[in-house]
Amino acid sequence: MSESRVTGVSQHEQGATGLPSTSRQYWTEAAHTGALREVRLPQTGPGEVLIETLHSGISRGTESVVHRGEVPDNVTSIMQAPFQLGELPFPVSHGYLNVGVVRQGSEELLGRTVFTLAGHREHVVVPEADCHVLPEDCPSERAVFAGIGEVALNALWEAPVLAGDRVAVVGGGLIGLTTALFASKLPLQRLQVVEIDAERRELIRELGLEAVAPEDAAADNDAVLHSSASSAGLATALQLAGDDAVIVEQSWYGTGEQQIPLGADFHARRLRIVATQVGEVPGPRRMRRTRGQRLATALGMLDPRFDMLISGRSPLAELPSVMRDVASGAPWTRDQILHIIDHPLTENHAFG
Template sequence: MRPGAPPRAPGPGEVVARALASGVSQGTELLLFRGEGPTPFDPSLDAEGAPTYPRRYGYAWVGEVVARGEGAALGPGDRVFALAPHGDLHLLEPGAARGLPRSIPAERAVLAANLETAITCVWDAGVGLGDAVVVLGGGVVGLLIVALARRAGAVVRLVEPSERRRQVGLALGAAAALRPEDDRLRGDADAVIAATGHPEELDRAIAHAAREATVTVASFYGARTSPVALGAEFHRRRLRLRASQVSTIPPERAPRWDHARRFALVRALLEDPALDALLDPSVPLDAAPSVYAELAAEPGARLQTVFRYGARSATREAP
């Protein structure tokens, strides 16, 4: 799990940063842990035949710059976020390190990646003022979607089996938080967002959607598949099924928004201490093997798992 020193000194525009905290993306990383990810898992990174597990993965990493190359925009002492794997040190290419203010605690800052995903999903779903929105799944992404949809003026219902996650959903603005067995499939939602990680839940999403509504899929299912009923309910209501993917800006916004503007919004949202409700107590990186085993055994028991690093461990208190 732990890389050694950077392979070389930073070149022009590059920085070396030392870890403060990193977050586990439970849905994606458990696909890898269970061997349920597609092969290759990431065509842009993986060589043909690369294993899905064991491997070092992650994309919610917060650190502090310790060395800079000529012309780098960030310097020693600056706090940064990067879409980088878990590990002590990273050599980050120009543009890979995104600056963070010290007013945002490092543990909360690991939410940046999932906040980008949630923002994009709310945009893709077309959530508007006064809309009735159903969110299926109260993992970290689902709960961030609840919070953002409420900020956009929607009335949000969360469907989630975990009592703890339902309570966090209510704290973040959900009007109702229901167990799946108590969920009434009323067909009245203006937007339905599927964030359970389970493809079989698409039938529930379709049953919630009102006529001409959009069902937006936030989850990455990996290699998992499930039959989906596209008969009477889906067909006669003229529903739309849309995938949301964070790598690109939705086409309706792309003429005005770019990744830098979206991350500026992420930074502003991360100032909200209410997001700390999503954070579990941090654990040392050396405990990763047991942490992944526990997450796989009881995935609904935790929210945002955060790894801490050495004597420079992150705290929830701003320095």
């Protein structure tokens, strides 16, 4: 696909509004197969806005499961992205990390840079109420993390993690590091990020967090937040939990089957494994927080440390091959945390 540009947008035919008449969207067409579709520019309805995308982000765990066609049939409706097109398993245009500029709609939002739970599409149409204007001190790239921050905040509320707690985060990937960075804002007695990879532990220390190998991790934790998406990681989480403690499971395994040692001291020590899924606000907050309020809170909690988690970037034209590599665990992607997809507007947009 061509990456030439005209006045900050793709080189498509343009109408009187200055907007292109067509727009590109990334779709998972079949298992292990993604492609860009060129479609008519989406049209707004009452109470909706048209957003021209600056950046979208790859949520490695979820989007790999979707790309490989591993979404269980009985949860396709539950696991759909808020503004996906098509239906799981495929063809589907998934994704939920999008930052762009409002080009049509509410005068209050026109020209503003916003985060939405939309995917890898040059233009998206969403309700005005689902646009979250970026804080003045938040760069557009950092704001891509807002959707992951919502996942992290959900887990902290689910446990719940409280002042003075001893907390372990098992897994130093995108979800784990975002959760740990959010948890570090609380007055905890102890916070450790448990990670098997030595190089990743160095990055974690550069973030100002305590990083330890599994064999060096402290036990007797009040809460353990697990996101490694592996049986070994969940077994470690069980070992690190104190008596009567809670393990919050943040991983999504898709159709994969896991084996964990529940025959050891799981029952004797009265441990709890709690599922957390971002589609709902956790029970302890559900009556007092909407999903929109939760996302706005997460967006406001992003700080400059998140800039260090942007580990790669590619233009939209390369997304089909990038997604293939990410989902297959290609060598160059294994150390990736958040891979940013730059859309044509990125180069020429003047921020105001």
